[in-house]
């Protein structure tokens with residue numbers, strides 16, 4: 001897997017009332033083509049600062065040191081606008097402020113089609129196709145809608161549809177499930193997973209929810225106070241060799257919704273009884289989550305079945 005994005009020795013400080021806040025310290029990370037990478041940390045850890053630095057969206061008060069490379073070329077803050085919205089899109093954290101309330105969804109999506117140089121006669125069809133791809137109910141009704149007429153989950157899907165306008169290589173999703181209930185949260189995570197897979201895009205998921213990160217991503221990078229604590233494959237997250245910070249985040253993660261039974265461990269992964277891979281387990285778990293049923297039940301040591309299969 002070649003690297004789509006490389007960050008070397010990134011440090012970011014903000015000016016604050018005569019002081020400087022060190023938001024990111026000496027960070028290095030790579031994101032491969034087609035890789036799904038999660039940046040996980042508690043509030044204030046510096047996650048959004050990393051995203052905003054990549055996107056060139058930090059204000060004048062911020063000082064940046066270090067280097068960012070995208071597809072092998074160095075990204076400068078002065079020229080990053082050439083990539084923004086085209087090669088790299090950011091699905092922002094605050095869906096409520098991210099859609100202009102004054103213009104209809106259709107008008108805003110039409111502007112994006114214009115920027116993507118889509119011929120005027122093809123724009124309506126393309127907008128509908130994008131709205132269908134993010135599985136909005138009654139997609140034909142969305143272009144005439146305004147932001148206040150949509151639920152939080154629908155807004156999130158509209159933002160995703162907008163982000164997909166130019167077929168970006170990298171989607172940065174900053175807390176894409178913030179404020180959503182567990183079922184809608186699962187819906188958005190599933191959708192992101194399927195979209196990036198279908199389009200062979202890379203994903204950087206920014207979240208404080210380590211279990212959502214494990215569910216969706218291949219690799220997890222844990223950030224604490226602006227510094228990287230640990231980087232590990234998501235499949236290793238439930239093993240014992242974790243950094244204490246990762247364990248603390250796991251303990252703090254919500255118990256409902258994305259809960260994965262604590263027994264999921266190497267015993268299960270290598271169980272000769274089930275022969276079920278970790279990926280297959282996750283799929284079963286996902287399905288049972290979506291159906292609002294309890295996940296799996298252990299009927300014998302190392303032998304798991306779906307609850308609905310047990311009399």
Ligand SMILES: Nc1ncnc2c1ncn2[C@@H]1O[C@H](COP(=O)(O)OP(=O)(O)OP(=O)(O)O)[C@@H](O)[C@H]1O
Pocket residue numbers: 014015016021022023041042043044045046047048049050059208
């Ligand atoms: N514009 C700014 N001016 C001054 N300090 C800032 C600014 N933006 C962020 N910070 C500070 O930088 C640090 C990292 O903030 P950042 O928003 O990147 O964290 P985060 O991990 O994304 O948090 P959250 O999950 O709450 O969004 C925090 O201490 C924050 O107070």
